[in-house]
Amino acid sequence: MRGPPGVSAKQTPELKSVAHRTTRRLGKERMDFRIRPRGGVPLAKVPLLAVATVLIAGCTPGPQDALAPAGPVGVMESNLYNLIFWIAVVVFVVVEGLLVYAVIRYRRRPNDGIPAQVHGNTTLEITWTIIPVLILIAIAVPTLTTIASAAGTTSSNGSVNVKVVGHQWWWEFDYPDLGVVTADELHIPVGTRVNLTVESADVIHSFWVPKLGGKIQAIPNRVNTMWFQADQPGEYYGQCYQLCGTSHANMRFRVFAQSKADFDKWVADQKAVPATPTDAQAQKGAQVFATGPCVGCHTIAGTKAQAKIGPDLTHFGGRTTIAGAMMENTPENLAKWLKDPPSIKPGSLMPNYHLSDDQVNALVAYLESLK
């Protein structure tokens, strides 16, 4: 063994011994670092686990499952999705099948010489041009007809018309023919066509109720139209689907599909001016509301609060959710919200007004009384 530079020949046997011990030690360490099975998942089960993961993650129907539609527009859109999905499956299987076949059939073998040299094949080239053209036609025709059918009109006989306006980060629902304006909770009669015009007050949003239909963009200075209909009474979840700022994920809403009688009652209730509060705490809240910053942004029918920047609160107490359907409408949640809105909804345009506990409690009593 060669010694390091500057080491005399006398030291060589000692160095040899050190080098030998070091090599043995390193050998042991190398052995210790070897990857050994420690009772983990056998390799053969990995594909099985992968398939199970996909099935568990993707196949549980949720409240926003667009593949379990609850109305004619949702059905049209999921049919289109299924058609394109199965065309894609066939294309995938054929292409990958041909690829695997070619790899195996034409693999290199011992004693292979240079294979036959081929330049161009007119039949093959025509075939692989015509087939994609046919596939694109098979996708384009139903896609365009579905888009046209779902686009809707601004109004039609017997339908309910709603103007939807996206705001950072809540939804305004205005029923121009009924004289009703509400926020984050859209009520519709079951089995009735609902025509929606969709706009935005600030940035681009996207309106989507996966089980009923959509999505369609809400674009400033532009009016888009769509329609949907719920075939069954129930509560359907909606969501903004266009990244629109810090609290995009907190821009949710709910659609309540009701019987015609329940819907008519809801409309009548919404049109009524809420009763003046009789409870002392709620009366104090009305005072805080009327003299504080609240009137700068909100409307409460029958009062001096008539601003249109934030949600209309006329029938706030009758809603099931608050803050862009982020939370259930309970006195506790409302108090949390009033104390510091941006801590609940990051970026909230409603600032923290540093209200005292007394002011918050009074406002909660007042707002919850607005049925």
Ligand SMILES: [Cu+2]
């Ligand atoms: Cu958004």
